[in-house]
Amino acid sequence: ALLKKKKAYRAAGRYRLKKAIFDLGPSGYPFELFIGRLFESFGYQVKTDQKISGKCVQHEVDVVAVKPGEQVIVECKFHSDYRAKTNVQVPLYIDSRFNDIKEKWAEEGRYKDMNVRGYVVTNARFTKDAIAFAECAGLGLISWDYPKDGSLKYFTDKAGLYPVTSLRSLNKGQKKEFLEEGIVLCRELLKNEDLLRKQGLNEKQISKVFDEARYLTGQ
């Protein structure tokens, strides 16, 4: 019975995952944190909301992810609309921004031995042209279902990166409070029992939330 419950929870969780990521909105910031966690799960050190000087102007970069020999700058495009597509203008301007930053770093001799790469990540989809341009320009793209072996769908499930918005045992207001505290993953919620208690949940309710969160993240 426990196994059955576990399986049912996970299936329901996966089914609702796309919606759960949309529910990180309407502001784009929790999605940026979520993408930060994704890069962290691959061993990167992550900073969000950074200002980086380029040769011509200063740029606001959503996520900067660093690991030895590698430096990644990420633009996050959060859409509240399921059908929205990120069009070619976004990879075009990100590539331009990226080149502006790289030129500055080259001038200063910084990160010379590093592999520097730009990424655009969206919760919805990219247009054909956006994908064609990014592939040709060497810019990384991640969307809900692209690329097949590196999409949000793939990573969130593989790495157990279920956002708190996946939980059925929390209501909207409670989820929102977690997001506002910068706690975006079920995995992190499990370390923040206090916030649940502060929200007025009793031990039985907390245990229910923890059960669901554990089942989803496979812990």
Add this chain to the structure above:
Amino acid sequence: ALLKKKKAYRAAGRYRLKKAIFDLGPSGYPFELFIGRLFESFGYQVKTDQKISGKCVQHEVDVVAVKPGEQVIVECKFHSDYRAKTNVQVPLYIDSRFNDIKEKWAEEGRYKDMNVRGYVVTNARFTKDAIAFAECAGLGLISWDYPKDGSLKYFTDKAGLYPVTSLRSLNKGQKKEFLEEGIVLCRELLKNEDLLRKQGLNEKQISKVFDEARYLTGQ
């Protein structure tokens, strides 16, 4: 009295010029035609709404202006809101598009001896960052009041490029019909008496419109 009338017309025309350019909307296409006429007045051969292949993808270019030794591609940003500013993302993506096209041309050995330049033109304003990036990247910018000696305000008045929307002697519907026929300048209207007649204007009314158009354009 005629001179006084002439002066009054011109002053009123200049005063209303900014609004007249906004009245080219709500669609952005008449503004593209208007910018095409601006480049024509400097001796360029102009085509609007062109598809140009880049190295990575095909681009839709609003205005292509060519003269011996020179090739200009222009992106037009029409805003219906007076206070709108075109931000840095636009020159960033236009520079990227422009480089994509230039790389393709270099591969094919086309326009080798030509000076190739990109432009962004808006009826409203640019942000500081947009101007800083464009100046640094060598991209041309034209807005209502930038650059001082090459703004829309400057050019339209110097070159007598008054749009048909400047005319007080035509109503909204009549102006719209001219725009739909691709007739955007008072100067062109003067060669299209027939359309005024078709719109049901009598000789007296036509003569009034012609007077105003001549005064504005200084003909």
